[in-house]
Amino acid sequence: MKVTVCRKEHFNAAHRLHNPEWDDATNQKVFGKCNNPNYHGHNYDLVVHLTGSVDARTGYVIDMKVMKDIIREEVTDRYDHKNLNLDVADFKNLNPTAENIAGVIWNRLRAAFEDHLDLKITLYETERNYVEYSGN
Numbered sequence: 001m002k003v004t005v006c007r008k009e010h011f012n013a014a015h016r017l018h019n020p021e022w023d024d025a026t027n028q029k030v031f032g033k034c035n036n037p038n039y040h041g042h043n044y045d046l047v048v049h050l051t052g053s054v055d056a057r058t059g060y061v062i063d064m065k066v067m068k069d070i071i072r073e074e075v076t077d078r079y080d081h082k083n084l085n086l087d088v089a090d091f092k093n094l095n096p097t098a099e100n101i102a103g104v105i106w107n108r109l110r111a112a113f114e115d116h117l118d119l120k121i122t123l124y125e126t127e128r129n130y131v132e133y134s135g136n
Contacts, residue, residue, distance in 0.1 A: 004051040005061045009071050011080035014041040015096040018085075039083055044101075045124040046075060048109060052117040062117065074108040098125040102133040110135065 016039045017031040027035045034040065048071055052061045082088055084096040090104045102123045110119055120134035 001054050002051055003054055003061050004049050005064065005067070006050075007048045007064065007067050007071060009046045009048070009068075009076050011044050011046070011076045012041060013044060013079050013082050013084050014039040015084040015091075016040070017095055017097060019095060039085065042125050044079075045130075046071070046105065047122040047124075049120040049122070050113060050117045051120075062113075067113075070109065070112045074112050075105055098123055098129065098131045099133075102131045106133045106135060 015034075016036060017034040018027050019030070022030070048067065050062055050067065054061055078090075079088060084091045084101070088096075091100070094100050094104070102121055105123065106119065106121050109121065113119060118134075120132060122130055122132045124130040
């Protein structure tokens with residue numbers, strides 16, 4: 001029996017969408033308010049979905065405390081109350097769009113969770129705007 005277990009976490013972070021190869025006018029045209037030179041912030045919600053077989057001995061796909069601790073170590077402790085452009089090495093050379101943030105988070109979590117578990121993440125940048133990534 002395969003089951004998907006999910007954990008929702010939250011972090012607050014600032015960022016600026018900006019392509020250093022473009023001039024200021026082009027960046028402003030493409031990214032609008034998200035190109036504010038003084039940055040802007042979001043209250044991100046992250047949902048981590050792990051799918052796997054239920055262990056006959058424990059009844060778990062994964063111990064939810066283990067799941068929580070991995071997410072906290074790999075994501076929330078790294079990104080919460082940070083400026084993604086300035087404070088987080090993951091985005092030193094990567095534009096911190098929701099799509100890129102999701103890809104980075106997925107890669108961090110993929111390396112931390114056991115290989116037999118299928119991983120998908122949903123990252124809400126706002127209540128209405130979110131991205132999903134499953135490694136494809």
